[in-house]
Amino acid sequence: MEIQRAGFVGLGLMGAPMAANLAKKGWTVTAWNRSPGALEDFRRVGGSAAGGVEQLRDEPVIAFMLPDVAYIEDAAVGLLASWQAAPPAAGTAVVVMSSVSPTAVKAFGQKVQEASSGNAVVVDAPVSGGTKGAIEGTLAIMAGADDEADFRRLQPFFEAMGTTVRLLGPLGAGSLAKACNQLVVGTTTAALAEAAELAERSGVDVAALYEVLSGGLAGSRVLEQVGPRIARKDYAPTGPAKFMHKDLSFVVESADAAGSAVPMARAGVELYAELKRQGLGDQDLAVVRQTISNLSRTGAVRATEGTDS
Template identity: 85%
Template sequence: MNIPRAGFVGLGLMGAPMAANLVRKGWAVTAWNRSPGAVQDLCRLGGAASKSVDELRDEPVIVFMLPDLGYIEDVASGLLESWKPAPPAPGTAVVVMSSVSPTAVKVFGQRVRAASSGRAVVVDAPVSGGTKGAIDGTLAIMAGADHEADFRRLLPLFEAMGTTVRLLGPLGAGSLAKACNQLVVGTTTAALAEAAELAERSGVDVAALYEVLSGGLAGSRVLDQVGPRMARKDYTPTGPAKFMHKDLSFVVETADAAGAAVPMARAGVELYAELKRQGLGDQDLAVVRQTISNLSRTGAVSAAEGTFS
């Protein structure tokens, strides 16, 4: 029996459980991570360790789950160089599952095709569902592939990590879908934070407010997942809040190219930039409530509203 194989680069809060689910579903996973601890954990489940990304050059699928495309290009540079004198097997797939720029991932795809003499393809397949979805294997996976056959070939990989898997269009479409996802998540979380601060400062219990909201039209999965942490002011990271600034910037970048108006995204970029300026970027996304609280305490309300409008 042929055991499906994959290389996996990036075993962080999301990548580690995603790779673990691949192993549990019968995949032979060889992983590389900048810090070795997570690789050792995967090896205990039955995975294997790679000394470098370059060593993954002969894997039929190489998954990247790093913070941004710049990190991927950096660690993959040696891999691409190794393909120039000795191209990989036809159909080799480089799968970008990080949240990256829809425009930049297309350029990266061209680099990979050129370095591999046209034998390797890039598929972007960012995910949504947070660390819980990564652990449970219930992620939503949004894919972009220039050829549907490439997506179909990767379906078993995606279905080992997620339950909602869709091909949205050519390369870059998956990243655009993720940008739209982050537009909804980032601005909804910000609205919940504003509601919490307004309620608490007016003498209303935040947890009770959220309970009522969840039973009406304002109910959402964002409220269900982020709301309890926000009500408790528990900002233990399930994913660094600073990445929302990056993701909303991709929305604005794409909107400018498409001629689309995105006033909420632009306001979100400013708000999450303020979050980073306050030194809160490494905490959970729910910490945007603290950002708004800090603006209120410093008397920066009117200035902030002018900036974010």
């Protein structure tokens, strides 16, 4: 029997259209968000609002779309306390849909199981596709669940928001897959930004360059979606660039645990840390071009060209 009722925590740039798609697909969705304006907008698409996260305690599915596990744990304090006093129904699912540390989401899963007397499970299911995919309901959803039956039960929930839904392994596997996704997206965006700055400073039209690149091996979804914003220097946020630093840090954390070398991820962590230091973190990911431009202007580029080793 399909679950058709859910709670949703976090109505930001991604969470709001995701929750709206659930409501539009016939789900009864009750949401909580820190700012009331987003809840008013959600009511207009058929959703309802909770006064606090603990009021979602009896929903069979409770999704969290908050920046990191620390935010989720803060939001869930009342919920877990409620479950300690009176456990939820068996099979309750807490779904972490944001980009979080694979290690931290496993620890959160243990906390939820203990607080709920084993009646609630955590499934991590981060998404990819940006705000465009969230609005259109075409997200890629990568899940981790200790019991495959929990994932199967949640498939209708996921399919209301995405078109590519896969179980990658146990709890934490979804977050590891998202970290790998961000490794590709973050470093590819940085490479495109470097290419744009190099081209423009050399007298080559960036839009024309990207058009040529798109027809060859360098063509990618990142070039297709982020490239136009990089070319026209449009940094209006579709998602804060500062989160890429966090996500690439998860790649490094996971690589250290697995004994895997990730030189590109480590370079990316440094570049996006510089982006944050420049005060650009709240702008779009494409703003990494401005970061590189600023480094060029200040002479902070540590070039080694022309040296012998």
